[in-house]
Amino acid sequence: MNFRRFLLVLVPYGWLLALFLVPFLIVLKIALSDTALSIPPYTPTLDLSAGWAGIKDFFGALDFENFVFLTQDDLYWKAYLSSLKIALISTLVTLVVGYPIAYGMARAPQEWRPTLMMLVILPFWTSFLIRVYSWMGILSQEGFLNQFLQWAGLTSEPLIILNTNWAVYIGIVYTYLPFMILPIYATLEKLDVSLLEAAEDLGCSRTEAFWLITAPLSRSGVIAGCFLVFIPAIGEFVIPSILGGSRTLMIGKVLWEEFFSNRDWPVASAVAVILLLILVIPIILFQRNEQRQRELEQ
Amino acid sequence: MAQSPSSSVFAPWDDPTKKPLIRFEGVTKRFGDFTAVDNLDLHIYEREFFALLGPSGCGKTTIMRILAGFDPPSEGTVWLDDVNIAPVPPNKRPVNMMFQSYALFPHLSVYDNIAFGLKRSPMPKSEIDGRVQEMLRLTRLEKFARRKPHQISGGQRQRVALARSLAKAPKLLLLDEPLGALDKKLRNDTQFELMDIQEKTGTTFVIVTHDQEEAMTVASRVAVMDNGKLMQVATPDRIYEAPNSVYVADFIGDVNIIEGNLRPQEPGKVLIDWTEGEAPIRAEANGGLTEGTRVSYAVRPEKIAVSAERPDDRANVVQGKIIDIAYLGNISTYHVQLPSGHMISAQMTNSRRIERRDFTWEDTVWLSWTDTAGIVLTQ
Amino acid sequence: MIRRFSWFNATSLTLGFAFLYMPMIILVIYSFNASKLVTVWAGFSTKWYGELLRNEAFLDAAWVTLKVAVISSSIATVLGTMAAYVLVRGGRFAGRTLFSGMIYAPLVMPEVITGLSLLLLFIAVGLDRGVITIVLAHTTFSMCYVSVVVSSRLVAFDRSLEEAALDLGCTPFDAFMSVTLPMIAPAVISGWLLAFTLSLDDLVIASFTSGPSSTTLPIKIFSAVRLGVSPEINALSTIMIGIVAVGVIAASLISKTRIARMTRDEQAAQQQ
Numbered sequence A: 001m002n003f004r005r006f007l008l009v010l011v012p013y014g015w016l017l018a019l020f021l022v023p024f025l026i027v028l029k030i031a032l033s034d035t036a037l038s039i040p041p042y043t044p045t046l047d048l049s050a051g052w053a054g055i056k057d058f059f060g061a062l063d064f065e066n067f068v069f070l071t072q073d074d075l076y077w078k079a080y081l082s083s084l085k086i087a088l089i090s091t092l093v094t095l096v097v098g099y100p101i102a103y104g105m106a107r108a109p110q111e112w113r114p115t116l117m118m119l120v121i122l123p124f125w126t127s128f129l130i131r132v133y134s135w136m137g138i139l140s141q142e143g144f145l146n147q148f149l150q151w152a153g154l155t156s157e158p159l160i161i162l163n164t165n166w167a168v169y170i171g172i173v174y175t176y177l178p179f180m181i182l183p184i185y186a187t188l189e190k191l192d193v194s195l196l197e198a199a200e201d202l203g204c205s206r207t208e209a210f211w212l213i214t215a216p217l218s219r220s221g222v223i224a225g226c227f228l229v230f231i232p233a234i235g236e237f238v239i240p241s242i243l244g245g246s247r248t249l250m251i252g253k254v255l256w257e258e259f260f261s262n263r264d265w266p267v268a269s270a271v272a273v274i275l276l277l278i279l280v281i282p283i284i285l286f287q288r289n290e291q292r293q294r295e296l297e298q
Numbered sequence B: 001m002a003q004s005p006s007s008s009v010f011a012p013w014d015d016p017t018k019k020p021l022i023r024f025e026g027v028t029k030r031f032g033d034f035t036a037v038d039n040l041d042l043h044i045y046e047r048e049f050f051a052l053l054g055p056s057g058c059g060k061t062t063i064m065r066i067l068a069g070f071d072p073p074s075e076g077t078v079w080l081d082d083v084n085i086a087p088v089p090p091n092k093r094p095v096n097m098m099f100q101s102y103a104l105f106p107h108l109s110v111y112d113n114i115a116f117g118l119k120r121s122p123m124p125k126s127e128i129d130g131r132v133q134e135m136l137r138l139t140r141l142e143k144f145a146r147r148k149p150h151q152i153s154g155g156q157r158q159r160v161a162l163a164r165s166l167a168k169a170p171k172l173l174l175l176d177e178p179l180g181a182l183d184k185k186l187r188n189d190t191q192f193e194l195m196d197i198q199e200k201t202g203t204t205f206v207i208v209t210h211d212q213e214e215a216m217t218v219a220s221r222v223a224v225m226d227n228g229k230l231m232q233v234a235t236p237d238r239i240y241e242a243p244n245s246v247y248v249a250d251f252i253g254d255v256n257i258i259e260g261n262l263r264p265q266e267p268g269k270v271l272i273d274w275t276e277g278e279a280p281i282r283a284e285a286n287g288g289l290t291e292g293t294r295v296s297y298a299v300r301p302e303k304i305a306v307s308a309e310r311p312d313d314r315a316n317v318v319q320g321k322i323i324d325i326a327y328l329g330n331i332s333t334y335h336v337q338l339p340s341g342h343m344i345s346a347q348m349t350n351s352r353r354i355e356r357r358d359f360t361w362e363d364t365v366w367l368s369w370t371d372t373a374g375i376v377l378t379q
Numbered sequence C: 001m002i003r004r005f006s007w008f009n010a011t012s013l014t015l016g017f018a019f020l021y022m023p024m025i026i027l028v029i030y031s032f033n034a035s036k037l038v039t040v041w042a043g044f045s046t047k048w049y050g051e052l053l054r055n056e057a058f059l060d061a062a063w064v065t066l067k068v069a070v071i072s073s074s075i076a077t078v079l080g081t082m083a084a085y086v087l088v089r090g091g092r093f094a095g096r097t098l099f100s101g102m103i104y105a106p107l108v109m110p111e112v113i114t115g116l117s118l119l120l121l122f123i124a125v126g127l128d129r130g131v132i133t134i135v136l137a138h139t140t141f142s143m144c145y146v147s148v149v150v151s152s153r154l155v156a157f158d159r160s161l162e163e164a165a166l167d168l169g170c171t172p173f174d175a176f177m178s179v180t181l182p183m184i185a186p187a188v189i190s191g192w193l194l195a196f197t198l199s200l201d202d203l204v205i206a207s208f209t210s211g212p213s214s215t216t217l218p219i220k221i222f223s224a225v226r227l228g229v230s231p232e233i234n235a236l237s238t239i240m241i242g243i244v245a246v247g248v249i250a251a252s253l254i255s256k257t258r259i260a261r262m263t264r265d266e267q268a269a270q271q272q
Helices: A003-031 A048-060 A065-072 A074-107 A110-125 A128-133 A144-151 A165-190 A193-201 A206-217 A219-234 A238-242 A251-260 A265-297 B060-068 B110-119 B125-138 B154-166 B184-201 B212-218 B236-241 B246-251 C007-030 C047-054 C056-089 C096-108 C111-124 C131-156 C159-167 C172-201 C204-209 C217-225 C231-270
Strands: B022-031 B034-044 B049-053 B075-080 B095-098 B172-176 B204-209 B221-226 B229-234 B256-264 B269-273 B281-284 B294-299 B305-307 B316-327 B331-337 B343-349 B364-369 B375-377
Touching: A003 A265, A003 C056, A003 C096, A003 C111, A003 C131, A065 A074, A065 A265, A074 A110, A074 A165, A074 A219, A074 A251, A074 A265, A074 C007, A110 A165, A110 C007, A110 C231, A128 A165, A128 A238, A128 C007, A128 C217, A128 C231, A165 A219, A165 A238, A165 C007, A193 A206, A206 A219, A219 A265, A238 A251, A238 C217, A251 A265, A251 C111, A265 C096, A265 C111, B022 B060, B034 B060, B034 B075, B034 B229, B049 B060, B049 B212, B060 B075, B060 B095, B060 B172, B060 B204, B095 B154, B095 C159, B110 B125, B110 B154, B125 B154, B125 B184, B154 B172, B154 B184, B184 B212, B204 B212, B212 B236, B221 B236, B221 B246, B229 B236, B229 B246, B246 B256, B246 B294, B246 B375, B256 B343, B281 B375, B305 B343, B316 B343, B331 B364, C007 C231, C047 C056, C047 C231, C056 C096, C056 C131, C056 C172, C056 C217, C096 C131, C111 C131, C111 C204, C131 C172, C131 C204, C159 C172, C172 C217, C204 C217, C217 C231
Parallel strands: B049 B204, B049 B221, B095 B172, B172 B204
Antiparallel strands: B022 B034, B022 B075, B221 B229, B256 B269, B256 B294, B269 B281, B294 B375, B305 B364, B316 B331, B316 B364, B331 B343
């Protein structure tokens, strides 16, 4: 390996080691430390000047106390469960909303498709925060949705949607919808029309042809879309804190409050470690789906 | 160029005093468990138009990439002008390559593509334009100098790729399936153009192709490859008329292969017993073959005559029934079944119009060929 | 699929795009509302835009955000392009698996964890929080996005073009600069734009890594909207949506005309 190539590998590698891997190891270390009223607010701190004894003391003082604490206080496991539930429900709703849109795009005349694609991608480039915020004015008690419902005579009392889990579901579906549409559209667009014609030729009705041909062949897109919504939804912070209420429990919000309000760094770190462990499973499943898709295409 | 005293034709490979330009010595290339090139020895001479011919995956492209410097050999040495080229990186080799995909730089004009290599050579800036113009003239691209690659046709792109790789006047030009992307008609014209340019510039060409007709047309010598090994290296006519193995005979053109047991006769003559009820085949073969050796007898369809009457003057005569006729315009191929079940193809030129053809399906005909028409193969 | 575009398809597209765009359209319309009450229309006015331009705190935050976005996306583009090249063309080297893992992990890592871990690192090494720490944090996660965008282009790119450059006498570095880079330039540019918008947009990581003197615009917006809907934020949002819309539409028009020209040229070349 010559020097130039070495440098080419070393610079990005070193950067990621220093600013991605090392910070994560620090989180792990602090998760195993104890809370202390000091700066930084945890013990032990590694004292290298004490030599080998310092290192031994350091590792001796680490323990799983914070993780035990997480299992004892039901706030945490409720928050994990609630995050999973919210992410799961929103993912399913996003699928139900997104699939017909992707399907309609794939069926649209060829010359419309680039424009439709652009319309789906455009929100990506728009501030996430602003897109979430735009629902506040719609969902509030005197908001547009309630104005419309009362005008239409569907309700007499304004519905309370903002600051409930309902608003969180709407927010997640809205902001992550493009993540669902794009992979499904990609698989539907590649679908060979003659397959459907063959199915109908062999006696299927249109509906049967959809369930027997289109649905199974778009499975990988559906799986990819679901993971792309589910994975970030679990750790979501912005949506529950803007649209959700004080009773909306999501783990991202708990971590934030643990850190900023309670200043309990070791517990916040332990929450982060568990969150990551929960995410490992869907991430591995997602990777496997992508891998299989790539192999099929070759 | 000095010619050998014995002949006036270009045949440096027959002249022991000539030194080859390229020498492969025991070259092996492995990719993991796969051996792409297996212990290869090969000499290529200056001014040769050398073709590497074989099916895909036979290792011909690997040989080319070893010469260009993109893949180092796993074992063995490659000498170019008595220099071991293993440590020389591709950008320092006096070798240029014309890529199968042409690899024209899409962001540069035709002119800049051709000048690309020259700008990176020691050639003074003032001479570059002259050289590029010369290349444009050679490949008849003067009108297209300012165009980008996507603004010209496939045939023109092929010529730009050729001009670009020739511009630096390399000692050796490698051509990877240079005509593969062209349609049949254009390919034939371009073959002759390539030969013409090779002659004009005096560059040594090594061409990789899977098209046997193309290799036979352009090359001074052809190397037939299979599974990383050289099967035969010879001039096109030798390859066709005197293949050294069933593989080569079968790969180049159509051939009837008949298996049988050898019976040596007077020196140079042999008989082959091949089936019950038929006379043994008379053939010529060199000595060293023993009685009873299992051999394959190869005879080309166009060497076999078809007639209604039994000819008296031919060494080999068999009778059979026409099963199928393939009409190819200038020639027709007759597939004839013998009483023993053997199928033999024979070719006749169609000098008459089709409705006056002599033979038709189900006709019983005589097939005949001389004792020098076929060749006895032991492998 | 080219087939019967049914009423069902038309309806789902109409409703779907209405859902995607209605909230933003309402936001834009009501940014021109004269009333302080954001859900009651009281006539057209641009006064909130005026208020916004006189709000020093917002302007400062906007300046910090822009500075961070330009610097971090530029560094991220260089690092991400290098990383993509190493991943696609680098062959095997020790620790390649860890390297590709570190490229893909930040894409799925919850922002709260990335933010928390970087903050703890900055505290551990005693780096004061400010513009520099935000830049470091943003560079780290956006270089991964750049590298994914650039490597997908590199994978699709005909390797023989680079080999041809080497064959014609380029050093590997020269080949990269004169052939590879011009070819992957569109991906590098979109990588930069992506890194830039990610940085502009980021609230969570910036909240962890910013100091008191380096508040970014999303942090400012977040603390304002927690108190409720405000017409000033509507005006600010409208400006941001407008910039993005103009940018994306212009970019797609440019690429559309370029593709059209390419196809026309190619057809003309075939007819010669």
